[in-house]
Amino acid sequence: MDFIGGRGFGIKYLYDELRPGTDPLSPDNKLIFSAGPLAGTGALGCSRWIVTSKSPLTGTYYRSSGGADFGAWMKFAGLDMILVEGSSDKLAYLYIEKGRFEIKDGSDLWGKNTTETQEKLTQVHGPHTRIACIGPSGEKLVRYASILSSRRAAGRGGMGTVMGSKNLKAIVINANGPVKLPNPREFKELIQEEVAAHRDSPISPEFPEVGTLNNVETINAVGGFPTRNFREGTLKGWESLAAREYLKMRERDTSCYACMVHCGKVFTVKSGDYAGVTSEGPDYETINMFSAAIGSTNIGATVAANALCDELGVDTISAGGAIGFAYELFEKGILTTKDTGGLELTYGNHQAALELLRRIANREGLGEILAEGVRRAAVRIGKDAEDYAMHVKGLEMPAYDPRCFKWHGLNYVTSNCGANHCLGYADQETFNAPFPRIVDRYAEKGFADITKFNQDLSAMLDVGVVCVFVGQQMRLPPPLYCKMLASATGIPPFGIPPFLLQAGERIFNLERCFNIREGFGRKDDVFPLRFTTMPLQQAGPSEGQLIKDAAGMLEQYYEVRGWDKDGIPTPRKLEELGLKEITEDIAQAV
Numbered sequence: 001m002d003f004i005g006g007r008g009f010g011i012k013y014l015y016d017e018l019r020p021g022t023d024p025l026s027p028d029n030k031l032i033f034s035a036g037p038l039a040g041t042g043a044l045g046c047s048r049w050i051v052t053s054k055s056p057l058t059g060t061y062y063r064s065s066g067g068a069d070f071g072a073w074m075k076f077a078g079l080d081m082i083l084v085e086g087s088s089d090k091l092a093y094l095y096i097e098k099g100r101f102e103i104k105d106g107s108d109l110w111g112k113n114t115t116e117t118q119e120k121l122t123q124v125h126g127p128h129t130r131i132a133c134i135g136p137s138g139e140k141l142v143r144y145a146s147i148l149s150s151r152r153a154a155g156r157g158g159m160g161t162v163m164g165s166k167n168l169k170a171i172v173i174n175a176n177g178p179v180k181l182p183n184p185r186e187f188k189e190l191i192q193e194e195v196a197a198h199r200d201s202p203i204s205p206e207f208p209e210v211g212t213l214n215n216v217e218t219i220n221a222v223g224g225f226p227t228r229n230f231r232e233g234t235l236k237g238w239e240s241l242a243a244r245e246y247l248k249m250r251e252r253d254t255s256c257y258a259c260m261v262h263c264g265k266v267f268t269v270k271s272g273d274y275a276g277v278t279s280e281g282p283d284y285e286t287i288n289m290f291s292a293a294i295g296s297t298n299i300g301a302t303v304a305a306n307a308l309c310d311e312l313g314v315d316t317i318s319a320g321g322a323i324g325f326a327y328e329l330f331e332k333g334i335l336t337t338k339d340t341g342g343l344e345l346t347y348g349n350h351q352a353a354l355e356l357l358r359r360i361a362n363r364e365g366l367g368e369i370l371a372e373g374v375r376r377a378a379v380r381i382g383k384d385a386e387d388y389a390m391h392v393k394g395l396e397m398p399a400y401d402p403r404c405f406k407w408h409g410l411n412y413v414t415s416n417c418g419a420n421h422c423l424g425y426a427d428q429e430t431f432n433a434p435f436p437r438i439v440d441r442y443a444e445k446g447f448a449d450i451t452k453f454n455q456d457l458s459a460m461l462d463v464g465v466v467c468v469f470v471g472q473q474m475r476l477p478p479p480l481y482c483k484m485l486a487s488a489t490g491i492p493p494f495g496i497p498p499f500l501l502q503a504g505e506r507i508f509n510l511e512r513c514f515n516i517r518e519g520f521g522r523k524d525d526v527f528p529l530r531f532t533t534m535p536l537q538q539a540g541p542s543e544g545q546l547i548k549d550a551a552g553m554l555e556q557y558y559e560v561r562g563w564d565k566d567g568i569p570t571p572r573k574l575e576e577l578g579l580k581e582i583t584e585d586i587a588q589a590v
């Protein structure tokens with residue numbers, strides 16, 4: 001009851017079952033798929049699924065979230081969680097039907113991309129199946145391989161890599177609804193309330209029409225659009241990548257199970273080098289990674305890169321971050337065409353970026369090094385390459401410059417997964433959302449409590465498992481979310497918002513403790529050097545911004561968290577959160 005579902009189950013089982021120090025790519029690592037109590041019930045935007053493991057990219061706890069129908073299908077099959085451990089001698093897939101679990105031979109799926117894999121398995125097992133699978137990158141253990149279900153990815157942190165290390169190509173669920181509820185009539189009324197709230201979202205009412213595309217304009221306007229590996233805050237010519245340009249290519253919208261938002265946009269490039277390429281996406285992050293990071297404004301290249309990442313099963317943010325890093329090293333002369341296999345990684349050369357992406361996914365040439373992520377790649381390349389590696393705890397940076405969004409930046413630094421923007425997204429800074437209060441994005445004092453609030457809220461929504469665009473954009477206001485959880489489970493305390501917010505805090509602290517047990521601590525809560533030494537340039541209102549007092553921001557944060565000066569949750573905090581039983585583990589680890 002203390003961990004509720006989804007992300008809560010993920011960390012509880014990972015903490016309890018994984019021996020500290022386990023190699024993330026060894027058979028001993030666990031890979032946990034978990035759905036929330038609302039999945040498959042008809043609650044809007046609540047059927048996403050969480051995958052949890054120890055990350056081969058960061059070495060930390062990791063949680064990634066996927067969409068489409070897979071979460072609902074888990075519940076239709078009667079499953080809250082699938083825990084995978086060990087490994088298969090040859091490529092296999094897991095088939096689940098009517099309470100039976102069967103490991104099947106997947107040899108003929110070797111090398112198939114994520115579309116081919118899903119088509120083939122649907123042919124074999126029929127249209128009532130839903131599939132989560134890896135592509136060639138997962139098989140080749142690219143450290144940031146993703147897991148795809150339909151065209152929705154659990155992208156970050158190398159969860160697909162862990163799946164590949166187990167020789168598990170796919171999980172196939174053959175099931176039919178519905179999910180049984182204790183009080184169906186009451187639940188139906190709550191869904192009606194949710195429908196009304198969806199229509200009145202106060203934060204981003206245009207979101208169903210444009211998804212995250214509007215961020216290109218919004219984030220450029222404030223100078224936080226990372227450009228040329230986080231040197232600049234606006235991209236000259238960004239207008240070619242504005243939402244209206246993507247909407248000219250829109251074929252149709254797509255949605256996850258039971259969501260009214262339909263934020264997925266399928267585009268077909270109409271002209272230019274990539275004419276005819278179709279992709280679901282890109283979203284904002286991918287646009288930035290395959291434009292500003294490589295100094296390009298070619299809209300077709302962003303669509304083609306997104307399609308390629310999804311087919312190959314690789315995280316768009318880490319892949320784009322690794323490529324942007326290589327472009328800067330090329331400019332500095334640290335990499336030459338001898339290292340790149342002849343590729344001219346000059347800013348604006350989008351064809352070279354796509355070719356490098358293929359090589360990363362196949363671990364060829366320089367791609368073999370970049371497939372390790374920028375932290376490891378920098379060590380292998382040497383020659384001060386580490387100064388240009390933009391990551392926190394080994395996870396490549398998302399597309400919000402921390403010098404422009406300082407408290408969101410503090411979230412990257414203190415996140416249990418490294419530089420992840422989804423776990424504690426700061427709407428207060430990016431969209432001026434006044435909940436729970438207005439934030440000064442350039443201040444370095446006074447808002448650590450907001451960083452904590454966003455992180456705990458994210459964990460609270462992830463027990464649901466509510467999509468961030470539904471929960472944080474108030475399409476499902478927290479009090480209604482709580483009522484729905486209580487009704488769906490028949491557990492009255494879930495209906496009390498402070499109970500759930502504390503569950504979020506408990507989950508966040510247990511994740512932190514997992515990392516402490518693995519040797520992480522204050523020394524790892526650091527911004528990449530660039531953010532504390534190089535003022536932001538070409539950044540409009542954010543021109544010249546710098547993180548001046550990273551240590552001070554961190555200390556404010558530890559204080560509001562109730563942690564000690566080294567970032568360790570105190571025994572008192574653990575007891576308050578009902579985690580007293582792990583006090584001894586933590587005392588031994590530090």
Ligand code: SF4
Nearest residue numbers: 256259261263467469
């Ligand atoms: S808002 Fe978009 S990503 Fe979220 S559940 Fe709905 S369709 Fe899926």
